Amino acid sequence: MPLQDSYTLPAAADMHVHLRNAPGPIASLATPTIRRAGIDTVFVMPNLAPRPVVSVAEALAYKDALQQLDSSVTYLMSLYLHESITPDVIREAKRAGIAGVKAYPKGATTNSQWGVVSFDPFHDVLKAMEEEGIVLNLHGEVPSSAADGVTVMNAEIRFIPVLKGLVEKYPKLKIVLEHCTSADAVEAVKALGENVVGTITAHHLSLLVDDWSANVHHYCKPSAKSPEDRRALLNAVVTSNGKFFLGTDSAPHDITSKKGKGNTAAGVFTQPYAIGYVLTALEEAITRGDIAEASVTEDALAGFLSGYGRQFYGVAPAARQIRVTRGGARVEESLRGEGVEIVPFRAGETTWGVEWL
Numbered sequence: 326m327p328l329q330d331s332y333t334l335p336a337a338a339d340m341h342v343h344l345r346n347a348p349g350p351i352a353s354l355a356t357p358t359i360r361r362a363g364i365d366t367v368f369v370m371p372n373l374a375p376r377p378v379v380s381v382a383e384a385l386a387y388k389d390a391l392q393q394l395d396s397s398v399t400y401l402m403s404l405y406l407h408e409s410i411t412p413d414v415i416r417e418a419k420r421a422g423i424a425g426v427k428a429y430p431k432g433a434t435t436n437s438q439w440g441v442v443s444f445d446p447f448h449d450v451l452k453a454m455e456e457e458g459i460v461l462n463l464h465g466e467v468p469s470s471a472a473d474g475v476t477v478m479n480a481e482i483r484f485i486p487v488l489k490g491l492v493e494k495y496p497k498l499k500i501v502l503e504h505c506t507s508a509d510a511v512e513a514v515k516a517l518g519e520n521v522v523g524t525i526t527a528h529h530l531s532l533l534v535d536d537w538s539a540n541v542h543h544y545c546k547p548s549a550k551s552p553e554d555r556r557a558l559l560n561a562v563v564t565s566n567g568k569f570f571l572g573t574d575s576a577p578h579d580i581t582s583k584k585g586k587g588n589t590a591a592g593v594f595t596q597p598y599a600i601g602y603v604l605t606a607l608e609e610a611i612t613r614g615d616i617a618e619a620s621v622t623e624d625a626l627a628g629f630l631s632g633y634g635r636q637f638y639g640v641a642p643a644a645r646q647i648r649v650t651r652g653g654a655r656v657e658e659s660l661r662g663e664g665v666e667i668v669p670f671r672a673g674e675t676t677w678g679v680e681w682l
């Protein structure tokens with residue numbers, strides 16, 4: 326069996342989570358599962374509906390509501406890049422401790438209908454972010470367009486020139502290319518300066534295009550790609566050196582949005598077992614020969630799962646530790662709350678369990 330049977334690690338940080346509206350039934354189910362996964366710090370995405378988080382007051386009210394669901398988690402808050410955001414809003418955000426501004430290309434994913442068509446109108450906002458040290462979080466896909474030959478399979482690769490253009494224009498801006506899914510994205514992030522990093526999810530370390538084409542619960546944006554892409558992500562995890570860290574993109578949707586009459590909602594719910602899923606994926610990758618067993622060191626795990634993300638966002642190192650143990654958890658078939666049912670990733674399977682030390 327590759328890997329040790331258990332590891333003692335610093336508490337994890339998950340720098341890309343969707344918790345949905347709070348108070349609300351999905352937030353009530355999802356938020357208490359953060360700690361269960363061994364995570365004590367999360368970067369919270371602002372793509373709420375019917376109204377995204379576009380003001381400092383809304384972000385602080387959202388944070389407060391999340392704290393009422395679990396006050397032991399540190400919530401790093403974000404704004405949704407939108408025409409109502411001005412350089413003054415950015416300065417106010419900095420004073421209020423807001424960590425980032427998320428840009429969704431319009432039409433690329435869940436609740437991106439208020440998103441960005443071009444970055445040009447945001448020049449002064451991006452300049453203010455660069456000055457204030459507010460992070461730009463990028464959903465790195467262009468919207469699908471048959472006319473331009475863009476599908477979910479190349480939407481991320483087509484975004485890379487946009488990323489490079491932003492870096493050229495705003496060289497000091499801190500940028501996260503969120504949920505990298507392709508070898509090209511990994512290479513692009515590696516080639517850019519130290520203020521440009523990437524997050525990697527747990528599920529993209531195991532899923533391929535064939536998995537989501539067969540199972541709606543594996544469908545998300547950006548979608549999982551080829552074996553070569555997955556190998557590049559796995560290697561980026563174990564050789565990160567601070568360039569890549571965990572951002573699960575855990576994205577809960579009620580089962581009716583996944584399996585109803587309309588289009589399937591994009592998003593995989595990984596929150597409660599996120600750290601276990603990463604370890605399971607690394608084990609499977611060693612067995613396949615995608616990564617060397619020796620590359621999965623405690624330092625590499627601690628950096629990717631905890632230290633590098635905190636460092637990038639200027640958060641103190643974890644104060645507590647967790648122990649992760651092979652086979653220590655069984656994923657439930659679904660989580661049910663007030664009128665909602667969410668199917669977690671790898672439902673019914675065994676994964677690594679987490680204990681707080």
Ligand code: NCD
Nearest residue numbers: 343434435545546576591592
């Ligand atoms: C996310 C969601 O459901 O909010 N969905 C997803 O597939 N990842 C939005 C996003 O991050 O793209």
Ligand code: ZN
Nearest residue numbers: 341343370574
């Ligand atoms: Zn997301």
